[in-house]
Amino acid sequence: MTMAMETTVDRTAGKKQKTELGLAIQIAIGLIAGIIIGVVLNRLPELRAAVVTDYLQPAGDVFIRLIKMIVVPIVFTSMVVGIAGVGDGKSLGRIGLKTLIYFEIITTIAIVIGLVFGNLLEPGAGTDLSQLGKVDVSRFQQAGTRATGHHGLMQLILGIIPDNVFASMAKGDLLPIIFFSVLFGLALQAISEDARKPVLAVLKGISDAMFRVTGMVMRYAPIGVAALIAVTVSNFGFSSLLPLMKLVGVTYLAICVFTVLVLGATAKLFGFSIFALLRVIKDELLIAFSTCSSATVLPQLMKKVEDYGVPKAIATFVVPTGYTFNLDGASIYLGIGTLFVAQLYGVHLGLQEQIVLTLTMVVTSKGAAGVPGFMFVILLATLASAGLPLEGLAFIAGVDRLMDMGRTALNVVGNALAPLVIAKWEGQYDAEKGRAYLATLK
Incomplete structure (x- = not known):
């Protein structure tokens, strides 16, 4: 009788497990629902403003704020535990150097790919300026001007x-937080074991608890995604966007080619499959694509690559650092967007000018990821350095959200691959753990 009861319980649990929808499916449902709601509201302008302002936008902002709430404590505690617990100053310096070299190579290739696609497919050629709707981007003009003169190495x-690490934490500025976390972790490692152990235990407890909080927040993800995508779709002016669909198409084609060929070849070179990695991070890709915010998946991304066989010290250092220095999608967009504006106004940029542009983009694309609307700031700075009309950006701002979805997803893929590459380069990748984790996804 007891065995029969256990069998019944097991079957019931199995049925329950089968009927539960995975996060990726829930988010996909939310995405579809949001698109439908957005299309309906787009055709009901008298209802759209009230629904978007009073309900949809706040519902989406709740999700973004929940994520921002957990990013800083997770990054700080995870990095300190990883460095003080298993790392050392010499190996961390070596990892940091390799990480920056890898980021520089990959993002430079991304910029070149963007310029190649912009030259070959000419998304701005033949576009009638009178058919394009303009969006006011004046609030980014001053920031773009500052960016041209204040992005030197020093x-x-x-x-x-940071002059005040708590102020940096309050602003969610990751680079100063990473810098302080590294120093704090190394200092903690250098003190006596009796003093170090209780501090590490507290920080590890906070880190584990914050990952639990992340799981709670992710339950709201489908609703947040539905709300954010509904706002985007409801605000489309499809008639005014049609002339710019070539720009959107070229951007997505470049993103797909870069993912498969460049990141795929890089993954293959280090013994990984880009398609297996996409399967590992499918939930995070859907969230990032829908919300246009890679920060929404930072905690889960660190956890996923660690589960996939990357040591904690490498995962917690490389992923947050990549959010500033390894923006592959943004780098591709810089090349395409700059050439689009040049072609829009009939300005020819020769090989020499484009080489200078590439070097300019390599510098301006670093360190601005924490700035709201940072792509506009960087692109404005790039246009200014090339002597191109800054008002050209106002024409493409209307479809920027569409392209932002794709480039954010690519940023996530690039920052998921980076810790795998660095771990393998360091000889610290746990292949057995990675294979076991992949097996659980089948």
């Missing part, structure tokens, strides 16, 4: 060092 280094 200014970037100065921006990494």
Whole structure:
């Protein structure tokens, strides 16, 4: 009788497990529901403003705020535990150097790919300016002007060092937080074991608890995604966007080619499959794509790559650092967007000008990820340095959200692959753990 009862319980549990929808499916349902709601509201302008302002936008902002709430404590505690618990100053310096070299190579390739696609497919050629709707981007003009003159190497280094770490934490500025976390972790490692152990235990407890909080927050993800995508779709002016669909198409084609060829070849070179990685991070990709915010998946991304076989010390250092220095999607967009504006106004940029542009983009694309609307700031700075009309950006701002979805997803893929590459490069990747984790996804 007891065995029969246990069998019944097991079957019931199995049925319950089968009927539960995975996070990816829930988010996909939310995405579809949001698109439908957005399309309906787009055709009901008298209802749209009230629904978007009073309900949808706040519902989406709740999700973004919940994520921002957990990012800083997770990054700080995870990095300190990883460095003080299993790392050392010499190996961390070596990992940091390799990480920056890898980021520089990959993002430079992404910029070049963007320029190649912009030259070959000419998304701005033949576009009638009179058919394009303009969006006011004046609030980014001053920031873009500042960016041209304040992104030198020393200014970037100065921006990494916080004058008040708590102020940086309050603003969610990751680079200063990473810098302080590394120093604190190394200092904690250098003190006596009796003093170190209780501090590590507390920080590890906070880190584990915050990952539990992340799981709670993710339960709201489908609702947040539905609300945010509904706002985006309801605000489309499809008639005014049609002339810019070529720009959107070229951007997504470049993103797909870069993912499969460049990141795919890089993954293959280090013994990984890009398609297996996409399967590992499918939930995070859907969230990032829908919300246009890679910060929404930072905690889960660190946890996923650690589960996939990357040591904690590497995962907790490389992923947050990549959020500033390894923006592959943004780098591709810089090349395409700059050439689009040049073609829009009939300005020819020769090979020499484009080489200078590439070097400019390599510098301006670093260190601005924490700035709201940072892509506009960087692109405005790039246009200004090339002597191109800054008002050209106002024409493409209307479809920027569409392209932002794709480039944010690519940023996530690039920052998921990076810790795998660095771990393998360091000879610290746990292949057996990675294979076991992949097996659980089948």
